[in-house]
Amino acid sequence: MTVVRNAPSALPATVRLMASRLAHRIRGGGHRPLPEFRARTERALQRLGDTAVRAIAWQRVEAITAPWIDTGIDLPAGCPVTLLADGMVYAARGLDIGFEPKVGLWYRIGPEGEIAKIIGNASSFDSGAGGRLWLTSKPSGEFADRRGAFEPAIPRVAFAGGFEVAVIRWSSDLQLGLAAAAAIEPEVFGPALSRLREPVDPPAGWNYLWRLGRGEIYRACDDAPDTLCCHTRGDVGILQFPVDRPLTETSAVSWSWCVEQLPSKLPEHIEPTHDYLSLAVEFDNGLDLTWMWSAALPVDTIFQCPLAWWKDRETHWVVRSGTSELGQWLGERRNLADDYRRAIGSSLPKRIVAVWLIANTVFQRGQGRCRYRDIAIQDEVGRIDIRR
Numbered sequence: 001m002t003v004v005r006n007a008p009s010a011l012p013a014t015v016r017l018m019a020s021r022l023a024h025r026i027r028g029g030g031h032r033p034l035p036e037f038r039a040r041t042e043r044a045l046q047r048l049g050d051t052a053v054r055a056i057a058w059q060r061v062e063a064i065t066a067p068w069i070d071t072g073i074d075l076p077a078g079c080p081v082t083l084l085a086d087g088m089v090y091a092a093r094g095l096d097i098g099f100e101p102k103v104g105l106w107y108r109i110g111p112e113g114e115i116a117k118i119i120g121n122a123s124s125f126d127s128g129a130g131g132r133l134w135l136t137s138k139p140s141g142e143f144a145d146r147r148g149a150f151e152p153a154i155p156r157v158a159f160a161g162g163f164e165v166a167v168i169r170w171s172s173d174l175q176l177g178l179a180a181a182a183a184i185e186p187e188v189f190g191p192a193l194s195r196l197r198e199p200v201d202p203p204a205g206w207n208y209l210w211r212l213g214r215g216e217i218y219r220a221c222d223d224a225p226d227t228l229c230c231h232t233r234g235d236v237g238i239l240q241f242p243v244d245r246p247l248t249e250t251s252a253v254s255w256s257w258c259v260e261q262l263p264s265k266l267p268e269h270i271e272p273t274h275d276y277l278s279l280a281v282e283f284d285n286g287l288d289l290t291w292m293w294s295a296a297l298p299v300d301t302i303f304q305c306p307l308a309w310w311k312d313r314e315t316h317w318v319v320r321s322g323t324s325e326l327g328q329w330l331g332e333r334r335n336l337a338d339d340y341r342r343a344i345g346s347s348l349p350k351r352i353v354a355v356w357l358i359a360n361t362v363f364q365r366g367q368g369r370c371r372y373r374d375i376a377i378q379d380e381v382g383r384i385d386i387r388r
Contacts, residue, residue, distance in 0.1 A: 117213025
């Protein structure tokens with residue numbers, strides 16, 4: 001069967017994006033750096049003294065740095081560390097298209113350490129076995145492996161800007177140190193303290209895709225523990241639930257969702273407007289098919305992901321469009337074999353390996369809000385309840 005690719009021309013969406021972003025700039029939008037970020041950070045830590053703070057070091061991480069920066073900072077084993085960061089990396093500064101540290105500031109301990117992304121723009125961690133701290137700025141999704149090798153087929157784009165990063169090594173209890181610093185400078189240290197005291201973790205069984213890093217997008221809803229809440233703002237995350245099930249002619253995925261706010265007002269099929277909410281299924285051939293709610297693309301629009309690396313792996317299918325049904329609980333059911341044949345090709349993979357939830361608000365840095373429940377994989381054998 002012929003593969004369907006029926007997305008509209010990119011030109012109208014591009015023109016609308018440019019007009020939208022210029023209006024955004026005229027209205028005073030855009031990234032606003034934390035006032036006197038470095039001076040306020042240092043003043044607070046100086047007041048605490050060396051009983052709380054072992055050391056502070058600053059590192060500039062430029063947008064075009066490649067591949068990794070050796071900070072020269074050696075972290076002893078078991079050392080509590082906080083990273084505070086500010087700044088922007090711009091793909092198009094004039095249109096205010098870029099990303100914050102929570103999207104693109106990565107670190108590892110040792111040249112072969114496993115990579116991690118800063119959570120928010122201020123997060124803490126334990127140094128584990130210790131070692132040299134390395135940093136880099138890189139858009140999410142472009143790593144070749146968990147040690148931070150760069151995909152050779154994706155050349156680094158000459159972005160502008162960068163991040164200013166404070167590396168704080170604590171002498172005493174991490175929470176006590178952050179609490180004392182937050183009492184002096186709540187705007188600077190408060191987010192890291194709140195993150196430590198009340199982490200936003202995904203529900204049991206779900207994990208963030210390592211390639212995009214951990215985040216604070218998904219959690220069990222406070223008012224309905226069996227419902228999964230999604231709130232994204234200027235970030236990106238994929239939440240995965242592992243599945244091991246044969247793909248058969250009766251295999252289906254079903255779910256209910258209540259989308260309250262769409263991340264984009266523009267068609268999402270081009271890179272700078274590719275902000276969206278969706279549910280996906282991953283197969284054992286490394287491909288995934290994702291069913292999205294579009295702001296402007298017609299229902300049954302099918303298109304390949306416009307992003308580097310993902311374009312060879314991910315296919316989008318618009319199942320809802322527009323704003324008239326926002327705020328309503330709606331049920332979906334998709335036959336996986338039928339949808340795969342129409343969207344990707346006639347040669348079916350053998351197994352279903354994961355269900356994904358995807359939230360992307362990197363490009364226009366808007367907000368998306370959604371709730372999910374009753375997620376399941378079904379076939380002739382039975383039903384796997386993933387989130388009831």
